[in-house]
Amino acid sequence: MIIEEKLLIERSKPGLRAIRLPKSDVPELRAEDVIPSHLMRQAPPELPEITEVDLARHYTRLSQKNFCVDTHTYPLGSCTMKYNPKINEDFIRSPVIRRVHPYQSEGTIQPLLRMLYDTEEMLKAVSGFPAISMQPAAGAHGELTCLMMFRAWHRDHGGEDRREVLIPDSAHGTNPASAVLCGFKPVEIKSNDRGLVDLEALKSRVSGKTAAMMITNPNTLGLFEEQIVAIARILHEAGALLFMDGANFNAILGRARPHDFGVDAMHMNLHKTFAVPHGGGGPGSGPIGVSAELAPYLPAPVLRRDEDGACRLDYEREKSIGRVRGFYGSVGAILRSYCYLRILGEEGVRRVSDMAVLNANYLRKLVGEVLRIPFDRLCMHEFVAELTAFPNLPERPALQAAKRLLDLGIHPPTTYFPLIVNECWMVEPTETESKEDLEAFAEAIRQIAREAEEEPELLTSAPHTMPVSRLDEVKAAREPRLTWKG
Amino acid sequence: MAVPADLKYTKSHEWVKIEDKVVITGITEFAVKALSDLVYVDLPEIADLTEKGHPYAEIESVKAVADVHAPISGEVDEINEEVVDNLDFLAHDPYGKGWLAKIQISYPDELPSLLSAGEYEKLLTTQE
Amino acid sequence: MPYISLTEPEIREMLDRIGVETIDDLFAPIPEQARFTGKLDLPAAASEIEITRELTEAAVRTTTLDRMNSFLGAGAYDHFIPSVIDHLAGRTEFYTAYTPYQPEASQGMLTAIFEYQSMIAALTRMEVSNASLYDGASGLAEAVMMAVSIHRRRKKVVVSAAIHPEYLATIRTYLTNLDTALEVVCTEGGVTDARALAAAVDQDTICVAFQNPNFFGNIEDVVALSRIAREQGALVIASVDPISLGILAPPGEYDADICVGEGQALGGELFFGGPYFGFFAAKMDYIRRIPGRIVGETEDGEGRRGYVLTFQTREQHIRRAKATSNICTNQGIIALRGAIYLACLGPHGIREVGELCLAKSHYAAEKLAAIPGYRLAFDAPFFKEFVLECPKPAAEIACDVWPDGIQPGVALSRWFPEMENHLLVAVTEKKSREEIDALADALARAGAHESGTSARGAGR
Known part of the structure; x- marks a missing residue:
């Protein structure tokens, strides 16, 4: 039985405390004596008054209402929900990393700076780019940073009026959103019947107004853009730049390096490819790799290693676009990836993509026995399945089946994305799922397909085993209640 | 599906009532039904300029946003602020209390290209 | 590799099911011109023991906040964490x-x-x-x-x-x-x-x-x-x-x-x-x-x-x-x-933390401003951080007091060239009276002799 968990504020009782602060060891000072009264708080904040026991019970119970990678298969497409090794968590708990202030003098933190420098070197090795910035806080942030750099580069190269950014119709929503934030105009490029960028459509859209193209490779259908070299050439010949969304980098680690195949700038998601835990939504980290030509535009500071072996942060960068956040970057996240890459080594990194692609293709074969796979050929790390073939399930079958999957103990894949396939699931098993787990997923789908024919209401009323059944999202939007005060 | 005969229409499911130098416009019953579960209407500001065929307002359902396209080019003269707080007006009376904006006509020669009720009904039969 | 559960026989079985011969075949969709065939320039795989040892060695060459008397702030603060x-x-x-x-x-x-x-x-x-x-x-x-x-x-x-x-x-x-x-x-x-x-x-x-x-x-x-x-x-x-x-x-x-x-x-x-x-x-x-x-x-x-x-x-x-x-x-x-x-602090705790920051920073400000050659740069009311004007460049002062294990604050010349002698001092509820007094003593010594600045260990 699941008992409804009270909110903290509902457990609050006047006088309870979860923490005691030490008595002051300096002379008493009344705030009223040093701060003008009109600049002081009038009423105490309405925060809960509870004990540490309440807190421990509350958050532990809440945690038990979550699916997570450590408890469930979590094949969210394009999110790369791989296992997060525990050594990474312990590694960054070291005071050498955790107990360091961002303005501490560089002489006192050389080992930390060296680890950051080495992380950049390792990211260079896997991506092929000669320059890296680890400042961006997330993938979308890295993408935005690259586009800002493109804008600055064009400005310096007589291309101020190049304002169009070409984006395939299968792209993540962040791509057009980032383009607009940089003053660019997104232009959609249709996919062809093989799920890839249509080269003819691309050629017809490229012009002297084109600033760049944003491509995801492998794309959101899990397919490698076979014409990537030609795509890069078309853009470069037109004076435009090529950005690659690195969300799906996990698939090609050690097999292909984006800069080698013509990409000018890309972001990497440390929380996808390089095992930083997703944290229930964050923090991630979105380092970017760029070509030598773009390097002067990187956000400042840039980390460098001098001849004496010392690592320094270089703030004096004339052409830099500036900053996209405070301080150096999400060091706690970045160094989890450092630890991960060190543990993997060269061989391990290749093994990641090998097994990720193997798992995805094996699962594609198993799932393909039940569901339609619209682009059914060798995929990379993920594939897209269509859930339209259920006559007894007329309304939003991809949603209904996803909810039923929860009952069977599996987190559903990404639903309704990419937008170019109807009623779809985007399935990314990652390299860390076992063969049994993949087969269990396929078996669950088989069961759901059977139920869709025989007892469709089992799906439309699912989930049945979660703490709550389907929640009323219309009510949430029409009668917003966004804090416990209402 | 109601398609009042005295109104003009667009292919993108807006209705238009021509009144001398301004038009009153809103979305058709067909559009309202297609959107379902409306949660918000974002209207333009008075004096905003509209361009025929370009978005000037937005209607949100829980997981989608639909653009409302300007039937003509002109300047927004008046908006229906009441509909923002009463989405039911839109749901139950799209041609009356659910109107969205009044737009001053910039180019009267744009008007003949609007669809008649008959033409719009024909369009709907191809979409159902 | 410790994070992959596929055995060789399983891999064989899976490849057969997919209908390819080798793992390499799975990457056929990557055209030859785009393939990377070299060896990645990465260090050899390390074990958990090795990577942990690296941290132990790093600790020797790092001065963490716990091994110094820090008054660093400027947007990132060493507050107490329950x-x-x-x-x-x-x-x-x-x-x-x-x-x-x-x-x-x-x-x-x-x-x-x-x-x-x-x-x-x-x-x-x-x-x-x-x-x-x-x-x-x-x-x-x-x-x-x-x-x-x-x-x-x-x-x-x-x-x-x-x-x-x-x-x-x-x-x-x-x-x-x-x-x-x-x-x-x-x-x-x-x-x-x-x-x-x-x-x-x-x-x-x-x-x-x-x-x-x-x-x-x-x-x-x-x-x-x-x-x-x-x-x-x-x-x-x-x-x-x-x-x-x-x-x-x-x-x-x-x-x-x-x-x-x-x-x-x-x-x-x-x-x-x-x-x-x-x-x-x-x-x-x-x-x-x-x-x-x-x-x-x-x-x-x-x-x-x-x-x-x-x-x-x-x-x-x-x-x-x-x-x-x-x-x-x-x-x-x-x-x-x-x-x-x-939730831990609640309505009273959040006020108490503020009061401690206020009292300690004011104690520090008064104490430091009383040292000959030093003064508060501004008269405005402050909360937990204040600007101290030093008798010489703040970056030099920081070097001078470092041998005592003190980071006295952030030198503002970093962003404001005209504030060369200005030090931004943050005092949180974690600072003890002894630590503040030690800062005052060190600053007094650093201000007293104008020469002999040393950069021992203090970098930029």
């Missing part, structure tokens, strides 16, 4: 989950975010909070971008020169590519010059952004600054230190439109600058312009209370090119730490 935070936020059910796309399987995180939003709203006295943004600097830039999207016809953003220089740089970067001007209003006596602000703000002003306490630690007359903005219809954006809000007026009390700030002080580790979280709260009127995730309460078919991501039509995955922000996620686990911190 033990319970690590234990609860460190639960794998929280940190190995993703964004709650499936609400039925994510009620834990969604409830926690809803409570986070509630507590941020209570602390700031704003009507609504989002689920958090990347950090304080980018959060402020997002607030400015949101204001730009609200006041589409206005063309100028006005910002106080007393905000964190890195926040100002971030705003500048974000605005570079838009058709919006940025005007920075000078300071007078360490606070925003109200007269200059009044002269800068006009009917074309989108918003006025200031920080409180400001970068120099001083308390702004937020009531006056907000009034100047509002008189011209400009939006008020306040970037605040959450730890100060037990004592200082929260932005909701002076009718700010948007309130942002760096959340690190709320239970976050320093980590050389991140990951932190930016809190972001606003008036309900602007709900459809707020960037980032928002969680709302609703119910299921049986009337049970539950939580979902709501107002998703604002976001990039639906609105794409028309979204006002490209943000996808929040800083989940770090924001969760913030929520646990606020």
Whole structure:
């Protein structure tokens, strides 16, 4: 039985405390004596008054209402929900990393700076780019940073009026959103019947107004853009730049390096490819790799290693676009990836993509026995399945089946994305799922397909085993209640 | 599906009532039904300029946003602020209390290209 | 490799099922010209023992905050972190989950975010909070971008020169590519010059952004600054230190439109600058312009209370090119730490932390200003941080006292060449009287002899 968990504020009782602060060891000072009264708080904040026991019970119970990678298969497409090794968590708990202030003098933190420098070197090795910035806080942030750099580069190269950014119709929503934030105009490029960028459509859209193209490779259908070299050439010949969304980098680690195949700038998601835990939504980290030509535009500071072996942060960068956040970057996240890459080594990194692609293709074969796979050929790390073939399930079958999957103990894949396939699931098993787990997923789908024919209401009323059944999202939007005060 | 005969229409499911130098416009019953579960209407500001065929307002359902396209080019003269707080007006009376904006006509020669009720009904039969 | 459970026979079986001979065949879709056939320039695989040993060696060559007497602040602070935070936020059910796309399987995180939003709203006295943004600097830039999207016809953003220089740089970067001007209003006596602000703000002003306490630690007359903005219809954006809000007026009390700030002080580790979280709260009127995730309460078919991501039509995955922000996620686990911190402290604890910061920083200021050659740079009221003017360059002073294991503060010449002798000193509730006295003694010695500066171990 699941008992409804009270909110903290509902457990609050006047006088309870979860923490005691030490008595002051300096002379008493009344705030009223040093701060003008009109600049002081009038009423105490309405925060809960509870004990540490309440807190421990509350958050532990809440945690038990979550699916997570450590408890469930979590094949969210394009999110790369791989296992997060525990050594990474312990590694960054070291005071050498955790107990360091961002303005501490560089002489006192050389080992930390060296680890950051080495992380950049390792990211260079896997991506092929000669320059890296680890400042961006997330993938979308890295993408935005690259586009800002493109804008600055064009400005310096007589291309101020190049304002169009070409984006395939299968792209993540962040791509057009980032383009607009940089003053660019997104232009959609249709996919062809093989799920890839249509080269003819691309050629017809490229012009002297084109600033760049944003491509995801492998794309959101899990397919490698076979014409990537030609795509890069078309853009470069037109004076435009090529950005690659690195969300799906996990698939090609050690097999292909984006800069080698013509990409000018890309972001990497440390929380996808390089095992930083997703944290229930964050923090991630979105380092970017760029070509030598773009390097002067990187956000400042840039980390460098001098001849004496010392690592320094270089703030004096004339052409830099500036900053996209405070301080150096999400060091706690970045160094989890450092630890991960060190543990993997060269061989391990290749093994990641090998097994990720193997798992995805094996699962594609198993799932393909039940569901339609619209682009059914060798995929990379993920594939897209269509859930339209259920006559007894007329309304939003991809949603209904996803909810039923929860009952069977599996987190559903990404639903309704990419937008170019109807009623779809985007399935990314990652390299860390076992063969049994993949087969269990396929078996669950088989069961759901059977139920869709025989007892469709089992799906439309699912989930049945979660703490709550389907929640009323219309009510949430029409009668917003966004804090416990209402 | 109601398609009042005295109104003009667009292919993108807006209705238009021509009144001398301004038009009153809103979305058709067909559009309202297609959107379902409306949660918000974002209207333009008075004096905003509209361009025929370009978005000037937005209607949100829980997981989608639909653009409302300007039937003509002109300047927004008046908006229906009441509909923002009463989405039911839109749901139950799209041609009356659910109107969205009044737009001053910039180019009267744009008007003949609007669809008649008959033409719009024909369009709907191809979409159902 | 310890994280892959496929055996060789299984791999063979899987390849057969797929219908290919080798693993290499799986990569056939990558055209030959795009393939990488070399060896990646990566170090050899390390074991857990080896990687741990590396940390032990690193510890010898690192001076962590625990091995020094630090008065560093300037936007990142060494506040006390209750033990319970690590234990609860460190639960794998929280940190190995993703964004709650499936609400039925994510009620834990969604409830926690809803409570986070509630507590941020209570602390700031704003009507609504989002689920958090990347950090304080980018959060402020997002607030400015949101204001730009609200006041589409206005063309100028006005910002106080007393905000964190890195926040100002971030705003500048974000605005570079838009058709919006940025005007920075000078300071007078360490606070925003109200007269200059009044002269800068006009009917074309989108918003006025200031920080409180400001970068120099001083308390702004937020009531006056907000009034100047509002008189011209400009939006008020306040970037605040959450730890100060037990004592200082929260932005909701002076009718700010948007309130942002760096959340690190709320239970976050320093980590050389991140990951932190930016809190972001606003008036309900602007709900459809707020960037980032928002969680709302609703119910299921049986009337049970539950939580979902709501107002998703604002976001990039639906609105794409028309979204006002490209943000996808929040800083989940770090924001969760913030929520646990606020619940831990409660209404009285948050005030007590503020009182301790206030008392200790004032004790320090008085003590340091009494040393011959030193004085406080400003007369303005301050909260936990103040600017000390030294008898010689502050960077030299910092080198001088380092042999005593003291980092006396941040030398402001780093951003303000004209403030060469100025030191920004932060005193949190964690500093003891002995540590403050030790700082005073060291500064006295450093100020007494003008020569013989040494750079032992202190770098830049």
